[in-house]
Each structure stands twice: as C-alpha cells, then as structure tokens.
Amino acid sequence: MGRPAPGAERPYDGSVATRPDDLRARLEDRADLLEATRLRYRALKGVLESFFWKDRIRNHFELLREVAADQPEVDATLAAMRRRVEAEGWPHNAAPVRLMHEVERLREAVERAAERRLSASASPASDDDDASEEDDGPATLGERLLRLETEVLDAAPFLGGRVWAQAVELLPRNLPELRAACAAGEVFERVFKRPVTEGAPAFSDDEARELARALPLGAAALVALWERLERYDSRGRVKDFLQRRMRRAPTRVARSGPELLLHAAFWHDVARVRVRAVLEAELAPVVPREAELPTLLSWRAALSEDPALRLSARSVFTEGRAGLVETAAALAALSRERPRGAWNEEVAWSRLEQAAQRARAEEGPEAEALRDALRLYVMLRGQARTPARLFSPEHAKPAGGDVARNGDLVALVQAARHAALRQGG
Known part of the structure; x- marks a missing residue:
C-alpha cells in the first residue's frame, strides 16, 4: 500500500474511541472555555511575575476577578477532560489534548506566582503556627486571587492619588x-x-x-x-x-x-x-x-388577576399589619368609585369587612387614622358619585355619637356599609 499524500490525514484505524477530527466537537463549549482561560492565564502570569506587579494588578482587577470567578468551572472541566482522555485513549498530539496540557501548565504557573505574591510572616514562629496559617489560608486558586486583590487594595497609597x-x-x-x-x-x-x-x-x-x-x-x-x-x-x-x-x-x-x-x-x-x-x-x-414595597408591588399586580387575593403575612407583614393595609386599599377603592351593580358592591364591602377583621387588634397612629377615615365615610353617608375624600366633615350632617366614639374597626366598617347602602337606596 502506497504512502499517503503529503498533508493527507491518516485513515482512522479504530485504536481510539473517537476519531481525532471529532475530538474538539466532543468537547462542545468546554474547548471555548479552555481557549479563553489560556489567554487569561497568560496575561495574569505576566502581571504577577512583573517587577511592579502591584501597580499592574491595580490596572487589571477585572482580569483577576474573571479568572477567580471562572476557576471552579475551569477546574471541573480540566478534571472531566483528563478522565475522558485517559478512558478513551486520545492521542497526545491531538489539539484538544495539547490545549488541556497547556492550560494545566499555565494554571500551575499562575498559582505559584500568586502564592509568592501573597504576603506572609517574615519569620515563622513555630511548626504549630505554620500549620494554623495553612489551615486559615486560601485553599483554591480563586480564593488566592481574591485574597491577593484584597491585599493590594489594603496597601496604600492608591494609584494616581486622585x-x-x-x-x-x-x-x-x-x-x-x-x-x-x-x-x-x-x-x-x-x-x-x-x-x-x-x-x-x-x-x-x-x-x-x-x-x-x-x-x-x-x-x-x-x-x-x-x-x-x-x-x-x-x-x-x-x-x-x-x-x-x-x-x-x-x-x-x-x-x-x-x-x-x-x-x-x-x-x-x-x-x-x-x-x-x-x-x-x-x-x-x-x-x-x-x-x-416589593411585596406590595407583587400583591398589587396580582390583584388585577385575582381581586380576592389576600396579602400574605408570612414575609415582612404581621397578620394585623397585613389586614391594616388590605383595609386601607379596599376603603380607598370604595372612596374613589362606587362599584357598579348590587353584587359587585356586596363583594367589595365583604372584602373590606374581612380585611378589618384581620386588623381588628392593630393599634397605633395609622390604625387610628384609618378609623378616622371610616368615621368620615359614615358622616358623608357614602356619597355615590363624589369621592369621600373631596368632602369636608364641616359640610356633612353629623353622625350618631355612638359611631363617632366607636373604636372597633369592624363596627366602623359595618356602619360605613350601612350608610352607603342606605344612601344608594
């Protein structure tokens, strides 16, 4: 059999599990990650090995951060690729294998340079102290790089002085x-x-x-x-x-x-x-x-799909506080516009009463202000067309003394409901 023409690839003889020209395709996006890592390692190695390495690090904090952030994924990719190369018998001169070895060599060089640059005690006291320092020191390359960033930032003065x-x-x-x-x-x-x-x-x-x-x-x-x-x-x-x-x-x-x-x-x-x-x-x-604010925004948006949705008291709200907010929202809606139709009006008042039941025991300036708003609503007799907040108590007929003195939130809601329904007639 004649020799293959110059530049022609040798025929696949089945000695490896994957054709050599398909090895890079088998890596999928891992090859792109290793290519980018190789470029970053080269640049970072030059920074760490330079004479004015602190000044150069100050100008390349973003490179330091990128290497540290991607390091766990890079380590996992190298470990998985090494297992595959050994299991499938990939040829040593294949491009993906050469890339893997080069990245590993650069990783070791960057790690050695980072360890040299990390500040350490000038004169170690004892073996026990050395052991404790090793335990407390950064364990991974990513942690070493972040520690290096911290030490450079701690060192004064800052570059430029401005x-x-x-x-x-x-x-x-x-x-x-x-x-x-x-x-x-x-x-x-x-x-x-x-x-x-x-x-x-x-x-x-x-x-x-x-x-x-x-x-x-x-x-x-x-x-x-x-x-x-x-x-x-x-x-x-x-x-x-x-x-x-x-x-x-x-x-x-x-x-x-x-x-x-x-x-x-x-x-x-x-x-x-x-x-x-x-x-x-x-x-x-x-x-x-x-x-x-975030919980109220989510609740406000969900009300358009489910008007009966209750405000959850499991996150930032207590049960009474959630009821107080529900009562204020329902009363404001009734004050702005009277519901159309007897059924819709009945449902709106029922929700207001349920919310008031949740907030019945709530005390404080806001609870008292809400009670005053309900008393004002009663005094205005539940005007059908004009919002209650546009009226003044001075121009409204006085309500009964019992309602004016009543401090029970549910009773005030029931009084407001009675006044509004009677006015609507």
Whole structure:
C-alpha cells in the first residue's frame, strides 16, 4: 500500500474511541472555555511575575476577578477532560489534548506566582503556627486571587492619588455586586424614564412584578458596594465624592465602574421615590414601609388577576399589619368609585369587612387614622358619585355619637356599609 499524500490525514484505524477530527466537537463549549482561560492565564502570569506587579494588578482587577470567578468551572472541566482522555485513549498530539496540557501548565504557573505574591510572616514562629496559617489560608486558586486583590487594595497609597482614579481602582466593572446593581438599574430606567401622562398608571402590572424583583436586588447590591468603598477607602474621600454625585441625572453612557455605580444608584433612588408615591396614594392613610414595597408591588399586580387575593403575612407583614393595609386599599377603592351593580358592591364591602377583621387588634397612629377615615365615610353617608375624600366633615350632617366614639374597626366598617347602602337606596 502506497504512502499517503503529503498533508493527507491518516485513515482512522479504530485504536481510539473517537476519531481525532471529532475530538474538539466532543468537547462542545468546554474547548471555548479552555481557549479563553489560556489567554487569561497568560496575561495574569505576566502581571504577577512583573517587577511592579502591584501597580499592574491595580490596572487589571477585572482580569483577576474573571479568572477567580471562572476557576471552579475551569477546574471541573480540566478534571472531566483528563478522565475522558485517559478512558478513551486520545492521542497526545491531538489539539484538544495539547490545549488541556497547556492550560494545566499555565494554571500551575499562575498559582505559584500568586502564592509568592501573597504576603506572609517574615519569620515563622513555630511548626504549630505554620500549620494554623495553612489551615486559615486560601485553599483554591480563586480564593488566592481574591485574597491577593484584597491585599493590594489594603496597601496604600492608591494609584494616581486622585479621587476618581481611586474610585476606578476600587470598583472594577466585573464586580458581581456592580453587575447586579446595573441589572436592577436597567429595569428602573426603562420603567421611569418615559414621560409621565396625567391620569395614566405609573407602571403596568408586568412592570410592577419586575420592580418587585429589582428593588431588593438593587438595594442589596448597592449596600455591598458602599461597604466595599468604606473598607478600602479609609479616609472616606471616594465614598463622599460618589455620594455627592449620585443624585445627578446621568448624561452619558456609563463605562467605568464608578459611572456604573452612579447610574444604578440614581435610578434606584428614582424608583424608590416613584413607587412609594404610588403606593402611598393608593393606601392612604397607611404609609408603606421600605421593606414592604416589593411585596406590595407583587400583591398589587396580582390583584388585577385575582381581586380576592389576600396579602400574605408570612414575609415582612404581621397578620394585623397585613389586614391594616388590605383595609386601607379596599376603603380607598370604595372612596374613589362606587362599584357598579348590587353584587359587585356586596363583594367589595365583604372584602373590606374581612380585611378589618384581620386588623381588628392593630393599634397605633395609622390604625387610628384609618378609623378616622371610616368615621368620615359614615358622616358623608357614602356619597355615590363624589369621592369621600373631596368632602369636608364641616359640610356633612353629623353622625350618631355612638359611631363617632366607636373604636372597633369592624363596627366602623359595618356602619360605613350601612350608610352607603342606605344612601344608594
């Protein structure tokens, strides 16, 4: 049999479980991960082995973070690929096998360089101390890189000596907290950047559900970012500088880490103020608390599909507080517009009475303000066309003394119901 032509591949003889030209296809997206990891390892190895390595790390915090974040997946991919190579007998000169070996060599080089750069005690005291330091030290390459970032940030002075340069250094764009804050900020900007039309709802039910998810996500992310600034900026200049600018409306596309933080913080504040204003108008005289906003948004959106849905008391609400909010919402709806039809009116009053039953034992300024609103409703005799809040008690006929003195929430709801039905006649 003649020799194959130059450049022609040797025929597959069945000695390995997979054809050599199909090995990379068998890896699927793992080959792309290893290709990207090889490039990152090369760059990070050069940074860690350079003479002015701290200055170079300050300029490559994002690279450090990317390697640390992907390291668990890279380790799992290398382990799985090594098992497959051994089990299926892949040829050593195959491109995927060469890639695996190169990534492993670069990983070892990066790990050695990171260990050398990590600060350690100059003179170890004893073997016991060494053992305890090893136990407390970072166990994985990803943890070592994050520890290295912390030590570089702890070392003063910051690169450049200017506040904005320090902010860029402390807030790399690929921080997980910064990504979360930006994701929430995009939701807030999309909902509240459009012009406000008089009489139109501030946001739809679907947008209310998005806001309910984005508000706690954005709040937690921003708290973590401000804490990061407090930790590494001992003088507080960077945090003060950014907080002074966070109330300015963004005028250009955010690119650096500090710009992304300012953009997210601005729209988070806008969202909080707008959401609170909408809910306060719908729940007056009850004032929603900060922690209640996401749950109230979700409940408000779900009411359009199920008007009988009760407000859950399992999260941030107590049973009495949930009943107080339900009572305020039902009374506000009845004050704005009288239900059409005897059945709808009966259902609305029944829901109001059930909500009042939940809040019967609730006390405090908001509960008393709600009782006053019900007394006013009774005094106005449940006007059918004009909202009760547009009237003044001075121009209404006085109600009976028993109702005016009654402090029982359910009894006041029953009195208001009787007055409204009698007025409707």
